[in-house]
Amino acid sequence: MNDKSPVVDFATDWDHTDPEWVNDPYPIWEDLRLRCPVAHTDRYGGAWFPASHAGVSMVAKDTDTFTSRSVVMGNGRPTDEDLPAPIGLAPPITSDPPFHQIARKLILPAFAPRPINALEPQIRALCAKLLDDVVGQEIVNASQSYARLIPPAVIRQMLGFPEADTEKFIEMVHVIVEAIDLPEEERIEQFVPVEEYFTRQIEDHQENPRDDLTTFLLNAEIGGEKLAVEHVFGTMVLILVAGIDTTWSAVGASLWHLAQHPDDLARLVNEPELMSVAIEEFLRYYAPVTMARLVKQDVEYLGCPMKEYDWILLGFPAANRDPVVFKDADKFIIDRAENRHVAFGLGIHRCIGSNLARLELRVAIEEFIQRYPTFELANQNDVTWSQGQIRGPRNLPLRILA
């Protein structure tokens, strides 16, 4: 938990780590949409939160006014020293134009539909194995024992790290992901073993090149030159941080929904052709990812006096509940035909792993409901949600009914 003062009014003093926001942010966002629609806080050194789809959309697409140099809101601000321009800590997510496009184009082919779709059989086998591991259990923690373990195994394989390291790798990834909210010094300390492990993997790939993402990054060139080591390392960290607890959250939230909505669960079991639209509605309704931007210089924007280095929290999950854009926005409609959701962001920073995330989400749900066509929450009070910019259930005990 945190020792911060509780929020009294989210319009003027919001905090996305406040327990009320963590447990159920949707009523807060609805209230802000009606009252503001851009909320402000002096916390984190000054930050804004546009609660409407229009506001989120404008900020996401305006790379002249806002920078992506840091996309995770904290008390500090990046300096030239800890974020060497133009690469940034984790390119391309922390890069701005024009370097952004160069760094992005480099890795787009690896995450395009063709190579990603080829992973389906392996992901399906992985999900089936994880379900085998909990067979016979009356209550399954679908977050810890299932959703949590899927993305790191996939990413480990894409990077070409040894299969024997899977457990170690999962632990390491969670250290990184959870360290994001820690103070700078602690975060650096937590990072040391990760950096050592990655350095060993990079060296191994330099000596023994093979067909994987690490070798691909090591061979990649910009303007005839190999990538800087910081670039390779930064992109690997990005792939880990962005590819793990995001998808973990999406799988968990979808199962959380199905556990409480037997009608939706029955429809998915009986009408598998609904799966592709259902996946998009899961992504809209339970979008896990919120990003951040920094204001480049003092500017009047969305009617607000924004100051240089103010944060903008870019609430894609809030945009997805805006009734101006979505009919019955506050209703989960499993066969919603028109669904222009922005779970993967908007504009040039669209989630590069969206094809992989969709595939993992679909296969994870398909395999789970095929194995367990009926289940319910074992105990509502035991469900806990993550804090920060990635939202999903971290404990999800499900009682298996059949």
Add this chain to the structure above:
Amino acid sequence: MIDERGAVKVVIDADLCQGQGRCFSIAPSLFGFDDLGSGVVLGDGTLSAETLELARLAQANCPEHAIFIEES
């Protein structure tokens, strides 16, 4: 109704497309993807009465508003 003389075509604005991937999953008969994952119109994009509905559905699902249906 589609005028017999004037064709209706679907096009993707490549500057707006960010590879969200909705068009080619909703309407794989009309849209494909390139090596970077951006959406591309298959063939010349000419629509029939049936495929027009499908193209409209894809259009209504594109978060980037990158799909346009044009009468020539």
